[in-house]
Amino acid sequence: MRLSLASSFHFAALSLVATVFFAVPASLAAAVLELAAQPVQTPVSSAPEVRASRAYQAALHQGPLAVQAFLADFPKGADLHFHLGAGVYAETLIRVAAEDKVCIDPAKAEFAHNEQGKTLREPCAPPLVPAGELNGSSLTQAQQDLYDRVVDAFSMRNFVPTPSYSGHDQFFSTFDRFGGLDKSHTGQWIDEITRRADAENNQYLELMHTPAFGHAARIAHELGFNPDLAQMRQALLDHGLRDEIAADREEVKAAVESRNRLQHCGTPQAARACRVQVRFIYQVLRANSPEQVFAQTLLGFETVQQAIEQGSDDWVGINFVQPEDYMVAMRDYTLHMKMIEYLHGLYPKVHITLHAGELAPGMVPPEGMKFHIRQAVEIGHAERIGHGVAVMYEDDAPGLLREMAKKHVMVEINLSSNEGILGITGNRHPFEYYRAARVPVALSTDDQGVSRIDLTHEYVRAANEYHLSYQDLKQLARTGMEHDFLPGDSLWAAPDTFTTPAQDCKGQVLGGPKPSAACRRFLDANERAAAQWELERRFREFEAKF
Numbered sequence: 001m002r003l004s005l006a007s008s009f010h011f012a013a014l015s016l017v018a019t020v021f022f023a024v025p026a027s028l029a030a031a032v033l034e035l036a037a038q039p040v041q042t043p044v045s046s047a048p049e050v051r052a053s054r055a056y057q058a059a060l061h062q063g064p065l066a067v068q069a070f071l072a073d074f075p076k077g078a079d080l081h082f083h084l085g086a087g088v089y090a091e092t093l094i095r096v097a098a099e100d101k102v103c104i105d106p107a108k109a110e111f112a113h114n115e116q117g118k119t120l121r122e123p124c125a126p127p128l129v130p131a132g133e134l135n136g137s138s139l140t141q142a143q144q145d146l147y148d149r150v151v152d153a154f155s156m157r158n159f160v161p162t163p164s165y166s167g168h169d170q171f172f173s174t175f176d177r178f179g180g181l182d183k184s185h186t187g188q189w190i191d192e193i194t195r196r197a198d199a200e201n202n203q204y205l206e207l208m209h210t211p212a213f214g215h216a217a218r219i220a221h222e223l224g225f226n227p228d229l230a231q232m233r234q235a236l237l238d239h240g241l242r243d244e245i246a247a248d249r250e251e252v253k254a255a256v257e258s259r260n261r262l263q264h265c266g267t268p269q270a271a272r273a274c275r276v277q278v279r280f281i282y283q284v285l286r287a288n289s290p291e292q293v294f295a296q297t298l299l300g301f302e303t304v305q306q307a308i309e310q311g312s313d314d315w316v317g318i319n320f321v322q323p324e325d326y327m328v329a330m331r332d333y334t335l336h337m338k339m340i341e342y343l344h345g346l347y348p349k350v351h352i353t354l355h356a357g358e359l360a361p362g363m364v365p366p367e368g369m370k371f372h373i374r375q376a377v378e379i380g381h382a383e384r385i386g387h388g389v390a391v392m393y394e395d396d397a398p399g400l401l402r403e404m405a406k407k408h409v410m411v412e413i414n415l416s417s418n419e420g421i422l423g424i425t426g427n428r429h430p431f432e433y434y435r436a437a438r439v440p441v442a443l444s445t446d447d448q449g450v451s452r453i454d455l456t457h458e459y460v461r462a463a464n465e466y467h468l469s470y471q472d473l474k475q476l477a478r479t480g481m482e483h484d485f486l487p488g489d490s491l492w493a494a495p496d497t498f499t500t501p502a503q504d505c506k507g508q509v510l511g512g513p514k515p516s517a518a519c520r521r522f523l524d525a526n527e528r529a530a531a532q533w534e535l536e537r538r539f540r541e542f543e544a545k546f
Contacts, residue, residue, distance in 0.1 A: 187258020
């Protein structure tokens with residue numbers, strides 16, 4: 001039997017009852033259940049949707065592999081939490097390293113670097129090994145063994161945590177091991193990523209990326225940190241911080257052009273993957289000194305603001321990255337939020353999504369779990385929260401959930417990386433709490449290459465672990481497209497309510513081939529609405545198969 005969206009939320013609330021009374025105070029359980037009891041509007045089901053829902057329920061009864069087969073081509077909308085550098089699989093990195101004649105350190109199973117961090121290239125002095133030896137037409141057993149160890153070192157494959165080396169340690173250690181390849185390959189990474197996205201019927205990606213900021217960092221270190229952020233901003237600008245904007249814009253422009261050449265986009269031979277839209281989120285490294293973090297954040301806001309004002313299709317938003325539990329990230333967390341608050345006032349067009357609450361009990365002192373998500377929302381003006389795993393440990397968690405629901409702050413849910421990094425799964429994950437509280441949520445992958453997953457994997461995992469209905473899955477996909485950072489208005493009349501379209505498209509067959517003239521003008525003027533229309537078209541196409 002197909003559960004309606006409303007029924008699924010009541011199911012979520014009931015499932016919470018089994019655990020909430022020994023996990024959190026009874027008052028919190030009552031607050032969550034009160035939220036879950038509120039009625040939810042659901043669109044009227046079409047006959048094809050009903051048939052698709054029945055097929056999905058049948059797959060659930062058959063088991064995880066049947067769900068995988070059903071969801072392989074399910075329209076997933078967007079992946080909004082995706083680190084570009086860690087989205088590429090280890091096998092590709094090894095192949096490119098061979099092309100670039102990079103040396104591998106077999107003792108560490110990583111690309112070799114000198115003391116200054118520069119990647120070493122052929123000739124490779126023993127015991128270093130040319131990456132080309134691992135990419136030949138055939139491999140000896142010793143070469144195959146090294147190849148396997150490198151793949152494992154670059155990812156979570158075969159990883160088993162020990163008391164002295166956790167999944168968190170392995171996950172974040174991978175980046176240094178495969179780092180150092182030339183940025184000229186970024187277009188190849190986007191080619192690989194978009195081809196995978198298209199193969200699983202995912203139409204839109206926001207890729208987090210850290211462009212060059214060496215010039216900004218040097219200026220910042222010369223000036224030192226000034227707690228008067230207005231004065232510090234002006235000093236950075238006076239010393240030429242804006243000089244780096246053009247390079248950062250050109251870096252992603254060249255990567256996109258490379259992807260377009262590889263896929264023959266805009267030609268009769270265009271690959272199907274060309275239809276996957278890509279935008280970029282500017283990554284700020286928050287584990288650095290305050291002056292460097294502020295300088296890089298300012299450079300990010302300047303770069304994204306310029307792109308938005310020029311109507312460009314490259315940078316759309318900003319995010320802070322690196323482990324939230326690192327000493328500097330914890331010490332300066334509130335300062336970082338104040339930096340963002342100040343710059344948001346000067347650059348209001350720049351979208352903000354923030355890693356917050358990517359913590360588990362024991363990683364940091366208890367007081368460190370109590371405020372990160374709230375400050376990201378209330379001080380950092382986050383439109384989206386990445387991870388948000390620690391929400392139930394925040395002060396006044398029910399109030400925070402209500403605030404996020406009221407403000408329509410979406411949470412980017414990364415189930416596999418939350419397990420790998422934090423050891424959080426099942427009912428220890430707040431996924432159902434967010435849904436019960438009407439906080440918008442969407443699934444994302446975080447680091448596909450490191451976790452060795454795709455977005456389909458995350459949908460299959462969520463479907464099986466949380467007993468989602470077919471309507472729940474559509475809600476997740478629609479929510480992702482509702483909260484992307486594409487320009488323009490939404491297709492839907494009310495935020496996160498996917499029942500009534502905007503006035504110009506009322507009465508239309510959503511996703512149909514012949515929208516009215518008024519609806520067509522609306523879609524042409526609003527890129528976000530047009531992308532949402534395309535998602536509805538894909539739903540119609542998918543459901544017509546059943």
